[in-house]
Amino acid sequence: MKRQNLRRWVLALLSAFVVVVFPLSGTAKDAVQNALDSQIEAQILANRTELSAGEQATSFKFTRTAFAQPIPNLDRQRRRVFSFGDRLFNTQWVQAPGSVPSLDGLGPLFNRSSCAGCHIRVGRGRPPIAGETRMRSKLIRLSIPGENAQGGPLPHPVYGAQLQEQGILGVSAEGKTQITWTEEIDQFADGTTFSLRKPSYEFTELGYGPLGDDVLFSPRVSPAVFGLGLLENIPEADILQQVDPDDLDGDGISGRPNYVWSEESQTKMLGRLGWKANEPTLKQQIAGAFSGDIGLTTPMFANSSCSEQQADCQAAATLGDPLDVSGEFLDKVTTYLSLLAVPARRNVEGALEQRGERLFYQGQCASCHLPQQVTGNGSVHEEYNNKTIHAYTDLLLHDMGPALSDMRPDFEASGQEWRTPPLWGIGLVGTTNNHTFYLHDGRARNLLEAILWHDGEAHESKEFVRQLNADDRDALIAFVASL
Amino acid sequence: MPFQPLSPRFSFALIVSAALSVAAFQPVKALSPAVTPSVAPTAAPLLAQGDALTPYVESYAELVYRTYSSAKADAVTMQRAITAFLINPNAETHQAAKASWTEARQSYLQTEAFRFYEGPIDFVDPETGEEGPEGRINAWPMNEAFIDYVQGKADSGVINDPSFEISVANILENDQVSDEADVTTGWHAIEFLLWGQDFNADGPGERSYEDFVSGKGNNNRRREYLNLVTNQLIDDLTFLETEWQPGSENYRAEFVAQDPQETLGKILTSLATLSAFEMASERMAVSLDSGDQEDEHSCFSDTTYQDFVFNAAGIRNVYFADYGDYQGTGLDELLASIAPELNQQMIAALDQTQTTIGQISTPFDQVLASATGSEERAVVESAIVALEDQAELIVEVGSALGVEAEILAE
Numbered sequence: 001m002k003r004q005n006l007r008r009w010v011l012a013l014l015s016a017f018v019v020v021v022f023p024l025s026g027t028a029k030d031a032v033q034n035a036l037d038s039q040i041e042a043q044i045l046a047n048r049t050e051l052s053a054g055e056q057a058t059s060f061k062f063t064r065t066a067f068a069q070p071i072p073n074l075d076r077q078r079r080r081v082f083s084f085g086d087r088l089f090n091t092q093w094v095q096a097p098g099s100v101p102s103l104d105g106l107g108p109l110f111n112r113s114s115c116a117g118c119h120i121r122v123g124r125g126r127p128p129i130a131g132e133t134r135m136r137s138k139l140i141r142l143s144i145p146g147e148n149a150q151g152g153p154l155p156h157p158v159y160g161a162q163l164q165e166q167g168i169l170g171v172s173a174e175g176k177t178q179i180t181w182t183e184e185i186d187q188f189a190d191g192t193t194f195s196l197r198k199p200s201y202e203f204t205e206l207g208y209g210p211l212g213d214d215v216l217f218s219p220r221v222s223p224a225v226f227g228l229g230l231l232e233n234i235p236e237a238d239i240l241q242q243v244d245p246d247d248l249d250g251d252g253i254s255g256r257p258n259y260v261w262s263e264e265s266q267t268k269m270l271g272r273l274g275w276k277a278n279e280p281t282l283k284q285q286i287a288g289a290f291s292g293d294i295g296l297t298t299p300m301f302a303n304s305s306c307s308e309q310q311a312d313c314q315a316a317a318t319l320g321d322p323l324d325v326s327g328e329f330l331d332k333v334t335t336y337l338s339l340l341a342v343p344a345r346r347n348v349e350g351a352l353e354q355r356g357e358r359l360f361y362q363g364q365c366a367s368c369h370l371p372q373q374v375t376g377n378g379s380v381h382e383e384y385n386n387k388t389i390h391a392y393t394d395l396l397l398h399d400m401g402p403a404l405s406d407m408r409p410d411f412e413a414s415g416q417e418w419r420t421p422p423l424w425g426i427g428l429v430g431t432t433n434n435h436t437f438y439l440h441d442g443r444a445r446n447l448l449e450a451i452l453w454h455d456g457e458a459h460e461s462k463e464f465v466r467q468l469n470a471d472d473r474d475a476l477i478a479f480v481a482s483l
Numbered sequence: 484m485p486f487q488p489l490s491p492r493f494s495f496a497l498i499v500s501a502a503l504s505v506a507a508f509q510p511v512k513a514l515s516p517a518v519t520p521s522v523a524p525t526a527a528p529l530l531a532q533g534d535a536l537t538p539y540v541e542s543y544a545e546l547v548y549r550t551y552s553s554a555k556a557d558a559v560t561m562q563r564a565i566t567a568f569l570i571n572p573n574a575e576t577h578q579a580a581k582a583s584w585t586e587a588r589q590s591y592l593q594t595e596a597f598r599f600y601e602g603p604i605d606f607v608d609p610e611t612g613e614e615g616p617e618g619r620i621n622a623w624p625m626n627e628a629f630i631d632y633v634q635g636k637a638d639s640g641v642i643n644d645p646s647f648e649i650s651v652a653n654i655l656e657n658d659q660v661s662d663e664a665d666v667t668t669g670w671h672a673i674e675f676l677l678w679g680q681d682f683n684a685d686g687p688g689e690r691s692y693e694d695f696v697s698g699k700g701n702n703n704r705r706r707e708y709l710n711l712v713t714n715q716l717i718d719d720l721t722f723l724e725t726e727w728q729p730g731s732e733n734y735r736a737e738f739v740a741q742d743p744q745e746t747l748g749k750i751l752t753s754l755a756t757l758s759a760f761e762m763a764s765e766r767m768a769v770s771l772d773s774g775d776q777e778d779e780h781s782c783f784s785d786t787t788y789q790d791f792v793f794n795a796a797g798i799r800n801v802y803f804a805d806y807g808d809y810q811g812t813g814l815d816e817l818l819a820s821i822a823p824e825l826n827q828q829m830i831a832a833l834d835q836t837q838t839t840i841g842q843i844s845t846p847f848d849q850v851l852a853s854a855t856g857s858e859e860r861a862v863v864e865s866a867i868v869a870l871e872d873q874a875e876l877i878v879e880v881g882s883a884l885g886v887e888a889e890i891l892a893e
Contacts, residue, residue, distance in 0.1 A: 070892045079764050
């Protein structure tokens with residue numbers, strides 16, 4: 001059951017009035033509106049704080065490195081690990097054997113040679129822009145119909161789980177991605193037009209033969225990676241409390257958990273991270289990125305990402321140490337990322353932002369972008385235990401409609417289902433990453449476009465926004481950008 | 484552009500940062516049991532009169548100005564040597580250019596004690612997003628292959644990419660955009676251009692002066708690149724000097740007019756952060772932990788040791804308000820009057836840092852090449868401890884003065 005379900009609450013109230021005073025009088029309508037207003041008002045006040053991640057994990061630095069700040073008051077030992085993890089995150093891995101065995105092992109196939117290559121300043125990636133000939137911070141997941149032994153996507157028999165667009169010397173890259181954008185014009189209720197651009201994909205310079213007609217692919221940009229230690233620490237029971245797969249409350253919003261394979265526990269776990277809630281833990285997500293994106297083996301993924309049919313890749317993968325990234329280094333990167341602070345919300349008292357805040361709740365955005373959660377006590381970092389946080393996500397999958405579908409299942413997630421992404425820090429992307437491209441594939445060129453792409457379970461919310469006048473639209477965006 | 488007077492922008496930034504610092508207030512807990520809390524009551528009456536702190540703030544501002552002035556003058560000297568090298572590239576002029584880089588670094592390194600409080604070096608304009616020049620001046624580690632050829636990749640880097648027009652605008656536009664390590668400017672870019680990659684276990688990089696002989700290969704592009712990034716460094720240092728010069732409507736004027744307690748908090752935060760985060764963690768511990776001989780701050784020239792020495796000197800300078808022939812009113816005098824015991828501890832900690840850094844073997848990459856548990860590594864570990872101790876005492880000094888000081892990390 002959902003804790004914060006305005007719509008159902010109001011409907012119940014409304015039907016009560018319909019029974020008692022029918023036909024609905026102006027006074028009754030006002031009463032409903034007032035009840036709604038006071039409930040929204042209470043919620044807004046409960047969540048209106050600049051401390052997005054609580055008193056001990058919120059950062060007040062809003063520069064280009066706003067996402068790269070550690071939580072305040074690190075002790076010596078954690079500061080040292082943080083610095084080292086930061087170093088690894090920024091390391092340009094080189095081909096093995098290199099002069100430094102601890103920092104070699106790139107590829108043989110890879111997308112970028114460093115974590116920071118895609119997550120610049122720990123921030124958000126984007127699709128290529130005019131003049132760029134390759135994808136710098138966006139990649140293509142690949143599979144074919146069916147499931148692997150763990151219930152996850154069945155990797156492409158030749159190309160594996162993602163299109164690796166670079167290879168080390170002597171190993172052919174897998175191919176390149178060409179994106180064509182098609183503009184579709186639509187309009188708001190007030191007649192103002194807007195245009196959304198829809199991508200279509202073509203894969204060229206394929207290094208290992210055709211991808212085949214049944215290939216499934218999912219384009220994804222790299223998300224910002226701060227605050228994940230807190231999301232990991234939200235009690236599973238609290239996340240599941242929001243689940244409503246059959247929409248029993250009739251609000252049009254379901255919310256489903258993804259259950260994904262955990263390499264550490266060798267069983268299925270609740271998925272929390274990734275665009276499809278397809279990763280159970282931060283550590284596994286990092287190890288997966290080392291493996292798929294940089295071609296580095298770790299104790300968790302000890303085999304190279306070369307498929308059996310990529311002989312040059314297989315041969316090159318035997319060079320250097322058996323493990324490219326040691327367990328110690330993997331743990332340090334995990335600690336580093338989990339110690340990144342969440343930027344504080346800005347302009348909390350701004351009139352425009354507060355007006356937008358009301359619209360955010362009135363438009364039901366808060367049904368999925370949950371404004372408040374309380375963490376559990378499972379973190380090794382005391383700063384993350386039993387804290388009230390404002391991530392604006394329920395970590396659940398929602399049907400976002402056919403236009404956003406990647407048509408590729410990922411464990412329990414269908415093509416149309418995506419995990420509600422957190423909104424904290426989203427307004428700082430322009431500052432940290434010099435762009436404002438949003439959504440899983442970066443198709444939205446600004447926050448308003450991102451909202452207008454919402455459909456499926458979010459259809460009513462999108463329609464709500466289409467009815468807003470220009471001032472209200474500005475206010476809503478100002479609020480989201482202040483998070 | 485950063486060379487205009489900053490007054491309006493800075494006033495706004497200061498108001499914002501003042502508001503935020505109230506909002507973000509985090510009590511800093513006493514970390515060292517050696518310091519008795521009894522100093523606070525003694526401090527209170529003195530600090531109740533803000534004017535009592537003004538001489539210290541003014542001494543600091545003058546110290547900052549003089550240090551930036553030296554840094555600029557030394558960089559101009561370097562520029563002359565680089566120009567002479569480019570006019571007549573040979574082994575001798577090349578050596579002179581490299582020596583002038585090493586020399587010029589010394590004063591700049593001392594200015595790093597003025598970072599971390601959004602002053603001219605690393606401000607951010609909340610309206611425009613414009614930032615101070617720190618990232619342009621001293622970013623590292625850098626992906627040298629983004630600038631020029633590297634071992635195994637003869638055609639890498641913008642210098643060898645004819646489609647890239649070598650101009651200041653283009654160089655700045657491509658600085659750290661698609662990758663944070665894609666640094667295009669600053670001390671380490673110049674260092675890489677002068678020395679080249681260091682594959683020499685016993686010494687620095689061995690780039691030949693012939694890379695700068697005009698007309699060959701992409702040499703003209705490389706010559707122009709070196710010339711432009713050197714100019715840019717001078718421009719950036721000139722900006723810093725101007726913002727701190729006395730008697731102008733500049734950052735310094737606003738700095739000395741602010742609430743001196745808040746200002747003192749910034750000064751101490753800057754010292755503590757350089758000491759514990761930048762020096763102890765980023766530049767020493769990371770190098771020790773990575774097992775990479777060249778994972779050091781000034782890897783091309785093998786001058787990382789002098790980075791430690793002069794960074795540490797920068798911290799001492801501020802505490803004693805001494806730089807060259809300038810002798811201002813130091814924080815040591817303030818502390819001596821209100822918390823003499825803490826002052827003695829602070830001075831002892833500064834001395835300990837100086838001593839332990841002095842014991843580090845050179846060049847630093849030889850320490851990194853030594854085995855785990857080596858004596859060379861143990862010395863660096865003790866320097867790390869000294870820097871951490873020193874930083875925690877600086878925070879204590881803040882508490883004794885009733886001001887907010889903290890160890891940041893970024």
